[in-house]
Amino acid sequence: MTRLYTMDKPDDRNRLDAMAQGIIGRPLDRPDGSAKTSGVAPYAAEYKIADCAEGVLVLATISRGEVVEIESAPVLAMAGVLAVIADPRMITRSAQGGAGKSPVREIHKVDYFGQPVALVVAETFEQARDAATRLRIAYRADDPAKVPLESENGHASHEPFGEPVQQGNLDAAMRDAVHAVDVTYTTEGHASAAMEPHASIAEWDGNTLTAHSSLQMLKYNQKELADALGLKPEQVRLIAPYVGGGFGSKLGISAELTAAAVAAIELGRPVRVVMSRQQVFQTVMRRSETRQRIRLAADAEGRLDGFGHEAWVSNLPGEKFAEPVTQASEFLYRGEHRTLRIDLARIHRMTAGSVRAPGEAVGMQCLEAAMDELALASGIDPVELRLRNIPEQHPSEGLPYSSRRLAECLKVGAERFGWDGSDRRPLQRREGEWWVGTGMASATRVHNLNEAQAKVTLSTDGTAIVESDMTDIGTGTYVILGQIVGEMLGLPPEKVLVQLGDTRYPPGSGSGGSWGAASTGSAVLVACEAIREQLAQQLGVEEADLTLKDGEAITGNRRIPFTELLKTDLTETGHFKNGGIDEQFAIAMYGAFFVEVGVNAYTGETRVRRMTGAFGLGRALNAKTATSQCLGGMVWGIGSALTEELVFDPRDGHLVNHDLAEYHVPVNADVPALDVVLVDERDPAGSPLQAKGVGELGICGAAGAIANAIYHACGVRVRSFPITPDKLLEQLPEV
Numbered sequence: 157m158t159r160l161y162t163m164d165k166p167d168d169r170n171r172l173d174a175m176a177q178g179i180i181g182r183p184l185d186r187p188d189g190s191a192k193t194s195g196v197a198p199y200a201a202e203y204k205i206a207d208c209a210e211g212v213l214v215l216a217t218i219s220r221g222e223v224v225e226i227e228s229a230p231v232l233a234m235a236g237v238l239a240v241i242a243d244p245r246m247i248t249r250s251a252q253g254g255a256g257k258s259p260v261r262e263i264h265k266v267d268y269f270g271q272p273v274a275l276v277v278a279e280t281f282e283q284a285r286d287a288a289t290r291l292r293i294a295y296r297a298d299d300p301a302k303v304p305l306e307s308e309n310g311h312a313s314h315e316p317f318g319e320p321v322q323q324g325n326l327d328a329a330m331r332d333a334v335h336a337v338d339v340t341y342t343t344e345g346h347a348s349a350a351m352e353p354h355a356s357i358a359e360w361d362g363n364t365l366t367a368h369s370s371l372q373m374l375k376y377n378q379k380e381l382a383d384a385l386g387l388k389p390e391q392v393r394l395i396a397p398y399v400g401g402g403f404g405s406k407l408g409i410s411a412e413l414t415a416a417a418v419a420a421i422e423l424g425r426p427v428r429v430v431m432s433r434q435q436v437f438q439t440v441m442r443r444s445e446t447r448q449r450i451r452l453a454a455d456a457e458g459r460l461d462g463f464g465h466e467a468w469v470s471n472l473p474g475e476k477f478a479e480p481v482t483q484a485s486e487f488l489y490r491g492e493h494r495t496l497r498i499d500l501a502r503i504h505r506m507t508a509g510s511v512r513a514p515g516e517a518v519g520m521q522c523l524e525a526a527m528d529e530l531a532l533a534s535g536i537d538p539v540e541l542r543l544r545n546i547p548e549q550h551p552s553e554g555l556p557y558s559s560r561r562l563a564e565c566l567k568v569g570a571e572r573f574g575w576d577g578s579d580r581r582p583l584q585r586r587e588g589e590w591w592v593g594t595g596m597a598s599a600t601r602v603h604n605l606n607e608a609q610a611k612v613t614l615s616t617d618g619t620a621i622v623e624s625d626m627t628d629i630g631t632g633t634y635v636i637l638g639q640i641v642g643e644m645l646g647l648p649p650e651k652v653l654v655q656l657g658d659t660r661y662p663p664g665s666g667s668g669g670s671w672g673a674a675s676t677g678s679a680v681l682v683a684c685e686a687i688r689e690q691l692a693q694q695l696g697v698e699e700a701d702l703t704l705k706d707g708e709a710i711t712g713n714r715r716i717p718f719t720e721l722l723k724t725d726l727t728e729t730g731h732f733k734n735g736g737i738d739e740q741f742a743i744a745m746y747g748a749f750f751v752e753v754g755v756n757a758y759t760g761e762t763r764v765r766r767m768t769g770a771f772g773l774g775r776a777l778n779a780k781t782a783t784s785q786c787l788g789g790m791v792w793g794i795g796s797a798l799t800e801e802l803v804f805d806p807r808d809g810h811l812v813n814h815d816l817a818e819y820h821v822p823v824n825a826d827v828p829a830l831d832v833v834l835v836d837e838r839d840p841a842g843s844p845l846q847a848k849g850v851g852e853l854g855i856c857g858a859a860g861a862i863a864n865a866i867y868h869a870c871g872v873r874v875r876s877f878p879i880t881p882d883k884l885l886e887q888l889p890e891v
């Protein structure tokens with residue numbers, strides 16, 4: 157049976173804390189961990205499939221125009237080459253994981269440098285790669301790429317995106333303010349930079365297309381691929397039990413999957429297509445560069461009367477996504493007079509899409525740097541400034557907040573870090589060659605919920621199985637879903653098997669937007685409640701009076717093992733839906749960052765020396781995986797602050813730094829020991845688990861704290877991220 161749960165009001169029942177097993181929240185290891193670290197877990201490209209041909213994508217070498225001719229004949233004559241394919245079904249989508257809604261990039265029409273235009277298939281990978289490099293393609297090229305966001309006139313076009321927030325009179329508030337900040341920050345484009353490249357193996361049996369692929373959102377991806385191929389969704393099976401990171405880049409299907417699928421159908425044999433690292437960088441969606449004007453109008457005590465956040469971002473023509481830079485600005489701080497607005501420039505670079513906390517990641521880092529500027533202007537401790545600006549209710553929608561631990565995170569983080577906000581003047585501490593300073597920032601990320609189903613079976617042998625097409629992209633889904641079942645059904649974790657990543661299972665929420673744990677976890681909870689009711693019925697008691705622990709049902713003075721109690725397996729499917737809870741409450745996760753940096757007085761090099769993050773994210777389902785998510789976010793924050801930037805050649809629009817050597821994500825040498833504290837919280841509006849999202853919170857604001865620490869260290873305010881040594885050197889004091 158399927159049990160539907162619609163989240164249309166807060167769930168105060170707090171089921172998980174009332175259970176007896178005592179494993180929810182514990183820092184259990186991930187059951188997939190040793191398989192991954194020992195190399196046993198197969199990733200998409202690693203399946204051994206008999207008679208599998210190898211495909212290599214060919215990418216466009218112009219940034220705008222059309223393919224006129226593909227000279228296939230010479231390449232087809234090469235040893236082992238089976239086909240050169242440029243089939244109209246090999247479309248790419250905007251990669252947002254929304255089938256049918258997103259615009260399609262056609263294979264013959266070039267919209268950006270690096271867009272896939274053909275697939276070469278051969279018996280071996282080496283043959284295919286050799287042939288792909290020799291394939292000659294004639295183009296008709298249109299105008300060269302436009303340089304975005306440089307000046308108001310430099311745009312190809314420039315249009316408002318979405319509904320701006322326009323409330324009161326910000327200009328007047330700025331004029332009347334005792335302390336005012338009006339600053340413009342910029343951020344460069346980012347790559348998702350998942351470790352596992354995009355890879356697919358497709359097989360066609362004449363009716364069903366089966367693909368091993370690296371994806372985040374299987375139920376949507378299934379529809380997308382079916383739509384691309386002209387099949388019914390049930391004719392497509394996707395398998396992705398292990399995914400080596402996604403960070404947004406695998407929300408939707410990518411070119412290698414449609415190409416592998418078309419080739420498999422054409423050739424009648426399995427085809428594998430793996431993007432090279434350079435291809436991943438060039439064709440998979442990026443985070444937009446941004447230009448953000450922030451205006452803060454405060455009274456003598458630092459209380460905000462006016463709040464402005466206006467951003468320019470970019471995307472390809474026709475795309476329906478714009479980096480939602482102002483998302484956190486809508487609810488984080490007070491300010492009656494508000495202007496929030498996003499403008500979209502249409503440019504010819506690879507699709508801009510969701511990358512690691514779309515919106516907040518780059519929006520918060522600029523806002524929090526601007527808040528630091530206000531703290532300096534007003535002489536108020538930055539922590540205190542933020543505490544004074546926590547709104548009573550949502551500043552424009554008037555909604556109440558659900559559980560919100562911002563103030564506590566600010567205080568707990570400051571305490572752990574040893575924050576001293578009494579004197580924020582820069583250039584005060586010098587250690588050898590290094591200027592040393594501290595900085596802080598708030599964190600917040602909106603809480604998203606997504607529809608999800610999961611099937612739970614309690615077997616007569618006293619074990620349980622969970623099945624969902626949900627993915628685990630390295631986040632810990634396997635372990636937390638097992639913990640929810642173990643807690644609800646009274647089973648130790650080793651008695652629960654979690655099976656994910658196959659569209660043959662009920663459709664989960666997929667992984668994205670930090671919604672996975674709360675959404676699919678709630679579907680699992682609902683299924684377990686239905687099973688508990690069946691057990692209670694068999695025992696003739698109320699479900700609420702039933703204690704399940706260590707494989708036994710305990711009621712009154714009876715204690716019966718499941719192996720005796722169950723005559724047949726009990727199977728229930730939980731179906732979780734958001735019923736508009738987010739229209740009743742402003743629901744978000746919160747936190748605070750505290751950082752110490754050293755800036756080299758001679759070279760301008762910045763080293764993060766220590767960093768504390770305090771987070772309130774609702775119930776942590778597993779203390780270890782939740783902490784790890786926050787650690788990962790803080791590491792990305794270091795990248796966003798100091799090193800990560802996509803560099804495009806203005807002459808032809810090609811991406812210059814298209815590998816992990818030149819696009820620098822933080823490595824061990826860049827990252828000090830990081831300190832994460834999870835502030836205890838239950839949010840009844842977050843989910844029936846009273847959990848909220850975890851995955852993206854740790855990046856949201858982190859880079860702002862680093863920028864603020866750099867200013868405190870050396871007195872240089874860099875308003876263009878990343879803060880590379882050259883930008884600091886220009887302004888460092890003489891030594």
Ligand code: MOS
Nearest residue numbers: 404511512668669
């Ligand atoms: Mo995410 S960047 O919504 O996978």
